[in-house]
Amino acid sequence: MSLQGKTALVTGSTSGIGLGIALVLAKAGANLVLNGFGDAKAAIDEVAAFGGKVGHHPADVSKVAEIEDLIAYAEREFGGVDILVNNAGIQYVAPVEEFPVERWDAIIAINLTSAFHTTRLTLPGMRTRNWGRIINIASAHGLAASAGKSAYVAAKHGLVGLTKSVALETATTGVTCNAICPGWVLTPLVQKQIDDRAQATGDAQQARHDLLAEKQPSLDFVTPEQLGELALFLCSDAAVQVRGAAWNMDGGWLAR
Ligand code: NAD
Numbered sequence: 001m002s003l004q005g006k007t008a009l010v011t012g013s014t015s016g017i018g019l020g021i022a023l024v025l026a027k028a029g030a031n032l033v034l035n036g037f038g039d040a041k042a043a044i045d046e047v048a049a050f051g052g053k054v055g056h057h058p059a060d061v062s063k064v065a066e067i068e069d070l071i072a073y074a075e076r077e078f079g080g081v082d083i084l085v086n087n088a089g090i091q092y093v094a095p096v097e098e099f100p101v102e103r104w105d106a107i108i109a110i111n112l113t114s115a116f117h118t119t120r121l122t123l124p125g126m127r128t129r130n131w132g133r134i135i136n137i138a139s140a141h142g143l144a145a146s147a148g149k150s151a152y153v154a155a156k157h158g159l160v161g162l163t164k165s166v167a168l169e170t171a172t173t174g175v176t177c178n179a180i181c182p183g184w185v186l187t188p189l190v191q192k193q194i195d196d197r198a199q200a201t202g203d204a205q206q207a208r209h210d211l212l213a214e215k216q217p218s219l220d221f222v223t224p225e226q227l228g229e230l231a232l233f234l235c236s237d238a239a240v241q242v243r244g245a246a247w248n249m250d251g252g253w254l255a256r
Contacts, residue, residue, distance in 0.1 A: 001236050003030035007053075007078040009070075009122070011061050011114065012036045012088030014043045016187030017137060020224020021085055021231045026050040028232055030083065033074045035059055053078065061088045061114035062106060071121040080125040083235055086115035086159070087137040091189050093196075096150045104151045111155035112162070119166055123175065132175035133235045136163050137227075140183045140215070140253045143246060156181075160246045167244030176243050178234050183250025184212060186221040218251030 008025045012018040014036030023046060026032050031053040034043055040056040048054040055077055059070035074081050089111045092103040115136055126132025141149060142156035159179060166177040184190055190211075197207035212219050230249055233239055248254050 001028060001232070003028040003083070003232075003235060005029075006082040006235075007031045007033065007074065007080065008083035008085060009033040009074050009081045009118070010035065010085040010087055011118065013085075014038045014040050014056075016189060017182065017185055017224045017227055018085070018087040019043050019046070021087065021137075021228040022047050023050075024225065024228025024232050025083065025085075025235070026052050026054070028235075031078055033057060033070075033078060033081070035061070035070060036088065061118075062109040064117055067114060067117045068121065071118065074122075075125070080129070081122040082126065082129070082131060083133045083135070084118055084122050085135045085137065085231060086118055088114060089137065089139075089155075089189070091149070091152055091193070093148045093193065095148060099150060107151035108155050108158075111152065112158045115159055115162060119162070119177075123166075123170070126175045127170075127173060130174040132170075132173075134163075134166060134175065134177040135231050135234055136160075136177070136179040138163070138179040138181045138246060140181050140248060140250045142179060142181050143248065143254055146215075163246065164244040171243060174240075176234070176240060178239075178242055178244065179246040180227060180230055180234075181246050181248040181250065181254075182222050182227055183216045183248070183253040184221050185224060185227070187224070190221075212251075215253050216251040217253070217256065220251060222249050222251060 013022040013034045034056040059066035139156045142160040163179040198204040
């Protein structure tokens, strides 16, 4: 399928899953607005290789004024956002009674509230054009919990709820809203959790295996490319009646 002429905004797309999704959408012909911290130039160059228009805005999506600036940039430079992928996210692991309040606030702001702001700011343009795709990158933790991840689980369950509400509010339009719920994907966010485990045991291979074996029956990681292909399907005409779904791609995690 071709996304020629469409503009996709992917938050948190300088690395990991966001970059993987941006690459698949760019390969399908979309123009890309990238966002996120770190080495933006490497991400821009990789995405631009597919020939579409590419920009990067460094908004910190925990800050509403910076999100407003990001959307204004997309409107000014790209004529609006047709495909919104809310992907930026962070993790922190601690028991609830020891959970740092500042980490709780940051996780809710970045993993949940940012999607409310990007959605409310881009939906009017999608409604006017009667075409849009909102794809929220939730998690298996949007549908099931794990100990030690109260803020992340709360934010991701919240994101699945937001997805359903927006899907109902847009149900009779050409705009769809769905969530993708990945299991373990080997990105910096997960590598840190493997490193933390390995520090305790001194065995990185064992830490990797244990992390997978606890949750993911396939004993293999989901890849950003596979998630990108699912996002691309959700952008297709064939997916127009997929509305309010929380679609897991998790190596069997939620089948247990
Ligand atoms: P990552 O750490 O590789 O990438 C996160 C991206 O978000 C980076 O580009 C980073 O710069 C950006 N970012 C972080 N804070 C930001 C902020 N305040 N403002 C703007 N950008 C910010 O992580 P990832 O593993 O690719 O995770 C991407 C999304 O996928 C997250 O929402 C995460 O919860 C979700 N997810 C990841 C996994 C996994 O196993 N890796 C599983 C399920 C869901």
